[in-house]
Amino acid sequence: MKLSSRIDKIPPYIFNEIDILKSKLHNPVDFGIGDPDLSTPDFIVNEAIKKIKDPKNHSYPSYSGMFQLREAISKYFYKRFGVKLNPDKEIIVLIGSKEGIAHSLQSLIDTNDRVLVPAISYPIYRVQTSLWGGKIDEFDIGFENQFIPSISDIEKKINKKTKILFLNYPNNPTGAIVPLSFYKKCVDLAKKHDLIIINDAVYTDIHHNKTLPPSLLQADKKKQLSLEFHSFSKTFNMTGWRIGFAVGNRTLIDGLKKIKMNTDSGVFNAIQFAAIKALKNSDKHIQTLNSRISARIDLLSNALYDMGFEFNKPQATFYIFAKTKNSMRSMEFSKHLMNKAGIITAPGIGFGKKGDSYIRFSVTLPEKEIERGIKKMYKAGI
Numbered sequence: 001m002k003l004s005s006r007i008d009k010i011p012p013y014i015f016n017e018i019d020i021l022k023s024k025l026h027n028p029v030d031f032g033i034g035d036p037d038l039s040t041p042d043f044i045v046n047e048a049i050k051k052i053k054d055p056k057n058h059s060y061p062s063y064s065g066m067f068q069l070r071e072a073i074s075k076y077f078y079k080r081f082g083v084k085l086n087p088d089k090e091i092i093v094l095i096g097s098k099e100g101i102a103h104s105l106q107s108l109i110d111t112n113d114r115v116l117v118p119a120i121s122y123p124i125y126r127v128q129t130s131l132w133g134g135k136i137d138e139f140d141i142g143f144e145n146q147f148i149p150s151i152s153d154i155e156k157k158i159n160k161k162t163k164i165l166f167l168n169y170p171n172n173p174t175g176a177i178v179p180l181s182f183y184k185k186c187v188d189l190a191k192k193h194d195l196i197i198i199n200d201a202v203y204t205d206i207h208h209n210k211t212l213p214p215s216l217l218q219a220d221k222k223k224q225l226s227l228e229f230h231s232f233s234k235t236f237n238m239t240g241w242r243i244g245f246a247v248g249n250r251t252l253i254d255g256l257k258k259i260k261m262n263t264d265s266g267v268f269n270a271i272q273f274a275a276i277k278a279l280k281n282s283d284k285h286i287q288t289l290n291s292r293i294s295a296r297i298d299l300l301s302n303a304l305y306d307m308g309f310e311f312n313k314p315q316a317t318f319y320i321f322a323k324t325k326n327s328m329r330s331m332e333f334s335k336h337l338m339n340k341a342g343i344i345t346a347p348g349i350g351f352g353k354k355g356d357s358y359i360r361f362s363v364t365l366p367e368k369e370i371e372r373g374i375k376k377m378y379k380a381g382i
């Protein structure tokens with residue numbers, strides 16, 4: 001039996017080794033997973049329970065998502081970013097942003113099209129580009145510049161076949177955010193070279209200071225070349241529910257919709273109703289969530305700085321991306337932390353070769369566990 005040659009383009013699962021070691025540890029503290037430990041708020045769960053009981057919601061949902069949800073997304077977007085969206089043409093509901101990112105690349109890439117991807121980034125951009133025959137050009141995001149790439153570095157990587165520029169702010173794994181001026185420069189660059197910009201903005205509402213992370217669409221209000229992904233997963237602790245959305249240029253949204261119409265059948269209506277409830281009551285929830293996540297970031301950051309770790313304090317997300325110690329490679333250092341201190345971290349190599357001198361800590365675990373992990377690291381002399 002032979003699978004398609006495309007399958008060979010999927011790299012081996014890098015965390016396999018870590019998973020095996022982890023299963024052998026007794027009661028480790030797990031800073032490795034980027035999946036919220038907190039539960040979905042009751043007001044969202046209760047709405048889903050109510051809607052699940054209504055048989056009207058049991059049939060196939062619409063391909064683009066319920067109009068009421070797209071309308072709620074449009075209202076949220078205007079309130080949060082001051083950008084007007086047409087719910088019919090500029091918004092599509094997704095089974096999580098990961099699905100949307102994958103399918104959008106399927107709708108965009110022809111063989112040998114080139115895609116610009118941050119050298120340290122969520123692996124799906126690279127894997128999905130290769131799967132559909134695209135070629136990847138990486139650009140540095142640079143520790144020294146708070147993980148914000150220089151426009152001239154990006155421009156140097158552009159050639160005639162370059163079609164897409166991938167961005168991800170707020171950033172996983174670095175926790176960096178960018179000012180609106182950065183997006184404006186990227187939009188100018190994209191216009192100059194006829195590029196599409198895809199921004200993965202799933203962490204937009206998880207932030208740790210008063211400056212709200214902007215949307216790419218604020219720099220491209222006419223939506224000439226942008227596609228931006230958002231998600232309910234992290235903002236509302238809804239990773240398992242599988243719901244997100246894409247906004248932006250109508251041709252790009254339409255291409256994504258065509259692929260989805262021939263692949264999946266949309267998000268369960270009861271979940272879409274729950275998402276409407278989430279957006280309509282988001283302010284208070286987001287404030288409470290962020291003060292909790294920020295306190296966790298402070299707790300772990302202070303201890304890691306005290307232990308001599310070097311990192312840019314995250315402005316957003318629930319990640320701390322720290323340099324390894326003693327110039328160790330990331331896998332080696334992660335294993336060292338497991339064996340010596342019994343704590344799990346994500347080796348930076350999982351985010352690209354340039355990530356190999358870093359490890360990622362995620363604060364998606366209870367405060368008591370974070371404290372236990374800190375004690376373990378001190379005790380092991382890390």
Ligand SMILES: Cc1ncc(COP(=O)(O)O)c(C=O)c1O
Pocket residue numbers: 034095096097098099122168172200202230231232233239243244
């Ligand atoms: C940067 C980034 N984009 C997208 C996703 C996928 O999120 P979703 O649950 O919306 O598919 C993740 C999940 O960890 C992520 O870290």
